[in-house]
Amino acid sequence: TPGDGGKNIGPLYPLESFIVNLNDATGRRYLKVKAELEWTDAKAVEVVDKQLPRLRDSIILLLSGKSFEEIASREGKIRLRQEMIGQINNHLGKGKLVTVYIAEFVVQ
Numbered sequence: 001t002p003g004d005g006g007k008n009i010g011p012l013y014p015l016e017s018f019i020v021n022l023n024d025a026t027g028r029r030y031l032k033v034k035a036e037l038e039w040t041d042a043k044a045v046e047v048v049d050k051q052l053p054r055l056r057d058s059i060i061l062l063l064s065g066k067s068f069e070e071i072a073s074r075e076g077k078i079r080l081r082q083e084m085i086g087q088i089n090n091h092l093g094k095g096k097l098v099t100v101y102i103a104e105f106v107v108q
Helices: 042-064 074-092
Strands: 012-014 018-021 030-039 097-107
Touching (some): 030 042, 074 097
Antiparallel strands (some): 018 030
C-alpha cells in the first residue's frame, strides 16, 4: 500500500493486453499495453469482474486517442498511467484502486 515502502502489495488484477491504433496522421502506429491493477482489498476485485467490459472500453478509448508524441517520453507514460487510474476510478469509485502497473508497453 502507499506509504509502506512498497512492502505490501494489495490484490492484483491482470488485464489482457490492449492493442490500439494511435491517433497518428499516417494511421500506421499502434500501441500495445499490458497492465495490472492493484486494489485495496479483494472486494474491489469482485467489482472489477462485473465492470470489466466497461473498463476495457474506457481504456481502449483513452489509449486510441493518444499520439506517439504524447506517450513517447517517461513523463508521457506517467501521465497515461494517471489517466488510466482516473478512467477506472470514474467507473468504480475512488479509493479502491491503488495504482496501475504497466507490465508491457510497445509502440510501433
